[in-house]
Amino acid sequence: MAADATKGPPGGGEGEVHAGSGPGPYQDEIVISWPELHRDARYLSRVLHELGDWKGIIAITRGGLVPAALVARELDIRLIDTVCVVSYGAAETGGAEAKQGELQWLKTVPGDGEGWLLIDDLVDTGRTAAAVREKLPKAHFATLYAKPLGRPVVDTFVKEFRQEKWIYFPWDIDYRFVSPIRQRGAKD
Numbered sequence: 001m002a003a004d005a006t007k008g009p010p011g012g013g014e015g016e017v018h019a020g021s022g023p024g025p026y027q028d029e030i031v032i033s034w035p036e037l038h039r040d041a042r043y044l045s046r047v048l049h050e051l052g053d054w055k056g057i058i059a060i061t062r063g064g065l066v067p068a069a070l071v072a073r074e075l076d077i078r079l080i081d082t083v084c085v086v087s088y089g090a091a092e093t094g095g096a097e098a099k100q101g102e103l104q105w106l107k108t109v110p111g112d113g114e115g116w117l118l119i120d121d122l123v124d125t126g127r128t129a130a131a132v133r134e135k136l137p138k139a140h141f142a143t144l145y146a147k148p149l150g151r152p153v154v155d156t157f158v159k160e161f162r163q164e165k166w167i168y169f170p171w172d173i174d175y176r177f178v179s180p181i182r183q184r185g186a187k188d
Helices: 034-051 065-075 125-135
Strands: 016-019 030-032 056-061 080-089 101-108 115-125 139-145 156-160 166-170
Touching: 034 139, 034 156, 056 065, 056 139, 065 080, 065 115, 065 139, 080 125, 101 125, 115 125, 125 139
Parallel strands: 030 166, 056 080, 056 115, 115 139, 139 156
Antiparallel strands: 016 030, 080 101
8 A cells, every 4th residue: 555645745746847858758857856855755764664663675776775775864774785677778869768678687685575665766667666576575665756557566655746757866967057048049
């Protein structure tokens, strides 16, 4: 059973939206800021704290590493492991990672996950999540964000976004100076 994603943390929202520029089937982009991600991870930690004590955390690499570190800090969990699976391949343009390819397992963990938290940043189509869930059926699966197709695979999440949204995390983007529109012209 998933936590109520419609309420989420105070000040929640859908981040910064850029219409019509998402890769592939994605129509809009959401840019998650570091403060927003941190706030959502703390909210997720509060929910997970109420659910009980945990043996440790299993982070799904790479997206789950930062949320797992934040949750581990908040729940005072020191035992952290990883499941390493590759599901997205860089688009041919070298831009956003929009194309899901064949799953590649680089590392898994022993056991069925009982008593463990399984953490990822986002459940999108649910394809990768379902494969990980199959290997660790008794783990409590928590993500910061969920989309409708993947939502049934996770137990707890903070916010739900529409399926056609492309989510950029703080580690996906580069903050840099941009000239004022007037100086650039109407190109952008």
